[in-house]
Amino acid sequence: MPQFENPSDEQLKQLFETTKTIALVGASPKPERPSNGVLKFLLNQGYKVIPVNPGQAGSEIHGQTVVAQLSDISEPVDMVDIFRNSEDAAGVVDEAIKIGAKTVWMQLGVINPDAAAKAIEHGMTAVMNRCPAIEIPRLTGVSAEH
Template identity: 45%
Template sequence: MTETEAPFDPASNPSPDGLRRILRSVRTVAMVGVSTNPVRPSNYVGRYLALKGYRVIPVNPVAAGQRLWGQEVRASLADIPAELGPIDMVDVFRRSDQAGEVVDEALATLLDRGLKVIWLQIGVVNEPAAARARAKGVEVVQNLCPKMEYQRLFGELRMGGINTGVISSRLG
């Protein structure tokens, strides 16, 4: 069995209250695998989180040196300068079979900088890597999106997953 073939139990993720706590406590997010292309999910998730007041540090070796959301794109987690302060969460936009390397780099370079959470995006599950992070006291969320969870848990989604801001069932 390879690292990514280990069974995933969705109940291993934090409860809705736990996800709310995480989203309220996190201030700085290193987003690994971010794209500079504005139509890619990693780009609009990062942009959304930045608009919600999170400091989002983009990480992608191909785009290193470019800027997104007021931050310089870094080549790796290890390239995030200490003067940027604590990194509370690492959000992973990489395939499941690559997530273990990202988790290991995060544990090696960011534990002493306040790392609290590893968040693996929708479709990304790596139970052995998650177990390594939990063993170091880091919370893990797998197969969920922080943008979607923020919207769901803080009342921004309506029927159909759309926030129109308009009540459509008015009588007339």
Template identity: 45%
Template sequence: MFQNPTDQELANLLKTSKTVAVVGLSDNPDRPSYEVASYLQSQGYEIIPVNPRIGQSLGRKAHRSLREVEGPVDIVDVFRRGEEVDELVDQAVQAGAKVLWMQLGVVNEQAAKRAQDAGLTVVMDRCMKIEHQRLLGGAEL
């Protein structure tokens, strides 16, 4: 059965990660993906938008898929339905990601196991913004 990393492990990965590819990032400030990514950007993370339906978000060019992202990615933060996560596992591995993070409400145990078997740390059904604020005391926007 899947188990999220401990608070200590989460705090450590949030402290050591720099680049976050946000799959499903919207260009609409009213969407949760935009709010979370904007917060993470304000905390010093480099945000890479991944969404084939937009041209850019948060001042950064959007990529159609993780396959288009150049350079290493520390965290792949997923704002997609749970059943869509499985296809992202291989892309996350190819992107050099260390962490596959599924946002609140995103659950896929099979994808989590595949990602763990490929060497990724997996966080499931947790919000990166909430966890960052809780564990590292990030400023509220």
């Protein structure tokens, strides 16, 4: 059942358990950027994370090869984690729909109800204004160290 913005803790736990591959849009090679730390955290949790950033395509972040856009990913993506501004999230959601992702996750401060509603209309789960590197430790007790 797709969710919008405020899934329950139980729904989040299930989401994290069923997610294996995450495309992280807006991935930065700069260690001080939140996307960099979250990418490292998710890798340390055992997820396959594919960094997406057109300006960094072909390079590596935390040992993962960066792709330019979601359509460059040749395997199924469970979650698209969006580190872009709220306005840009709509285009990312459109791309996520095209590649058949199951979930769009808009990071802290990324709020686009129309984009979330569109994802839900396409059978996806949508989460807004939250961070998996905060939610996973909160729900599982693992360390939040990135």
